[in-house]
Amino acid sequence: MKVTELTDALIDLALAEDIGDGDHxxxxxxxxxxxxxxxxxxxQHGILAGVDVALEVFQRVDPDLQVEVFLNDxxxxxxxxxxxxxSGSVRSILQxxxxxxxxxQRMSGIATVTHRYVRQLEGTSAKVLDTRxxxxGMRMLEKQAVKIGGGT
Structure with missing residues (x-):
């Protein structure tokens, strides 16, 4: 599976789990x-991560939703x-x-902590690496967050 296929599968599973037969x-x-x-x-202060995934979620829930992005990963x-x-259907936004x-929140937290470690290691030969x-279900997103935060 490609990263996008894994992300798509995670989005589908999470939406099915969260919404189920409908947001009553x-x-x-x-x-x-x-x-x-x-x-x-x-x-709070930190490093933003997950914007690209958020755009995929909005698109999956309702292709008519419009998203104006001001800050990127x-x-x-x-x-x-x-x-x-x-902007768009309030029902879709809430879903x-x-x-x-x-x-x-999860990806930004990982990116923020990774960024702190990377900054502390500046000037050394040490590198921050992700882990298996x-x-x-979140592996690809968590590894992506490490990279967004400056890790390898």
Missing amino acids: TTLSCIPIQAIGQSKLLIK GAEIHRGDVAFIV AERLVLNIM KTTP
Whole structure:
């Protein structure tokens, strides 16, 4: 399997697990025609990772969602920054939200810690390497996050 196939399989599995037979709260409370937008507001300093995967999730949930990206993978981020704004069906945004946040929080955390270690090792011959000891199903994303943070 290619990395994209693994990512696609993870997205499919995660959406099926999270939404199942439907997001009952959203289905009962949000009108089908409701249109809106949401922004990813950064809560703390670090290195952003997972934007590309988030775009895939939004596309998979609803190809009509529009995403305006302000910060890309690898960007140094600060509290209050806005990474992107997604616009379109409120139901679709809410269906994608949890998976997008979970993936981006995990990947950004890994990228941030990796970046800290890489900076501490500057001037030495040491390198930060990823490991095969990863979370089941998340290996490719976790390894990608290490690279985004400056590791190998």
